[in-house]
Amino acid sequence: MSDNSSSPSHRHVLTLLDLTPNEVRRVLFLAAELKSKFKRGVRPTVLNGQVLALLFQKQSLRTRVSFESGIRHLGGSSLYLADDVGFGKREPTQDIATILGSYVDAIVFRGYRHQDCVDLAKYAHCPVINGLTDHSHPCQALADAMTVLEAFGEDAANHRPLTVTYVGDGNNVARSLAEVCGHLGWRFRLASPAAYSLEPECFTQLSAKFPQASFRAYTDPLEAARDSHVLYTDVWTSMGQEAERDERLMAFTPFQINAPLMSAADPAAIFLHCLPAIRGEEVTADVIDGPQSRIYAQAENRMHAQKGLLYWLLHDRFCHES
Numbered sequence: 001m002s003d004n005s006s007s008p009s010h011r012h013v014l015t016l017l018d019l020t021p022n023e024v025r026r027v028l029f030l031a032a033e034l035k036s037k038f039k040r041g042v043r044p045t046v047l048n049g050q051v052l053a054l055l056f057q058k059q060s061l062r063t064r065v066s067f068e069s070g071i072r073h074l075g076g077s078s079l080y081l082a083d084d085v086g087f088g089k090r091e092p093t094q095d096i097a098t099i100l101g102s103y104v105d106a107i108v109f110r111g112y113r114h115q116d117c118v119d120l121a122k123y124a125h126c127p128v129i130n131g132l133t134d135h136s137h138p139c140q141a142l143a144d145a146m147t148v149l150e151a152f153g154e155d156a157a158n159h160r161p162l163t164v165t166y167v168g169d170g171n172n173v174a175r176s177l178a179e180v181c182g183h184l185g186w187r188f189r190l191a192s193p194a195a196y197s198l199e200p201e202c203f204t205q206l207s208a209k210f211p212q213a214s215f216r217a218y219t220d221p222l223e224a225a226r227d228s229h230v231l232y233t234d235v236w237t238s239m240g241q242e243a244e245r246d247e248r249l250m251a252f253t254p255f256q257i258n259a260p261l262m263s264a265a266d267p268a269a270i271f272l273h274c275l276p277a278i279r280g281e282e283v284t285a286d287v288i289d290g291p292q293s294r295i296y297a298q299a300e301n302r303m304h305a306q307k308g309l310l311y312w313l314l315h316d317r318f319c320h321e322s
């Protein structure tokens, strides 16, 4: 490991606004290439010897296993660090970040407060990737975009603006989905109860940053779903919000994705969900397990998208920079 003071310029991915549209497209291109190679039994070990730390405060299946498998496919290895690190309890974040960053090549953080992820990035002398905070879930959105591009084809996605409609809680997953839609010039619609929408500044900021895309909030799910190419939802009660479950159930019941809502969308529309899902709450079983659902391809793409991200962050970037 090189001396921190002379470490090469590293990049963090705390939200998708940390990347440019071209960088997002490059990551998605690399992800598709790595996926195609993987399916043919080819695993380029460009990250030979590199170590990825996963510092997790919350449960995970997809994010943890897809990162741990993905870094191994690329020749590296991983360390899963949960409660025993005592993050937020045992020592200051500054000390954890500085020391962990001197041992490993990149850190994936999953936690509650987005500020903790920002603080880790401030002090760690290696890239920090947000593996989900209460604010954002950028790795999820990369896999979501990859799944949409696979379903509609690069050409279709480039030549007619796709409409991606998220129905439910204006949460971490919704925010990152809006950001990736901005990068790709798509139309993003969010249908949620007014009290659970993304903040208006988020729509204003994204509209200004991505003028070729569009962002609109709805309170009527049927109106939002009309002619959409993608209907997307997430749980109504995210990790850490369990005490609000009853009031959330009441507020979100009209925002369930079910067969009538799917039939308002484009006939070729697909259904996406970041998972885990609660069948019968935010989505009915006939939709999530039905022919329009792409949830398993989407979950699989977490691994390919993150391999593209790791490849870009830790290797590809340095091949093109002078």
Ligand code: CP
Pocket: 059, 060, 061, 062, 063, 064, 132, 140, 274, 275, 276
């Ligand atoms: N979608 C997602 O992030 O899944 P996990 O919580 O299982 O990582």
Ligand code: NVA
Pocket: 132, 133, 134, 171, 172, 173, 234, 235, 237, 238, 239, 274, 275, 276
């Ligand atoms: N919004 C959910 C996503 C889980 C992948 C949560 O934060 O718990």
